[in-house]
Amino acid sequence: xxISNPLLEENLLxxxxxxxxxxxxxxxxxxxxxxxxxxxxxxxxSDEVSYVSxxxxxxxxxxxxx
Numbered sequence: 001x002x003i004s005n006p007l008l009e010e011n012l013l014x015x016x017x018x019x020x021x022x023x024x025x026x027x028x029x030x031x032x033x034x035x036x037x038x039x040x041x042x043x044x045x046s047d048e049v050s051y052v053s054x055x056x057x058x059x060x061x062x063x064x065x066x
Contacts, residue, residue, distance in 0.1 A: 028061035 019031055037059050043049065044057070058064055 022063075026061045026063045027065060030061070032059060032061055 022031065023029065040057050040059050044052075
């Protein structure tokens with residue numbers, strides 16, 4: 001169901017503008033998806049990281065390089 005109202009339209013426009021301003025700053029060229037963060041969390045909860053300690057994982061498409 002789509003429901004249009006001024007508040008929703010304003011928020012969508014604001015989100016679109018923010019995305020257009022952010023994209024040039026992200027080397028990978030797109031906004032990340034929630035699933036991509038979940039993949040990292042899933043990896044960290046797995047037995048594959050039994051020897052990992054005191055690590056920081058940044059899921060941001062390379063944006064912190066700027």
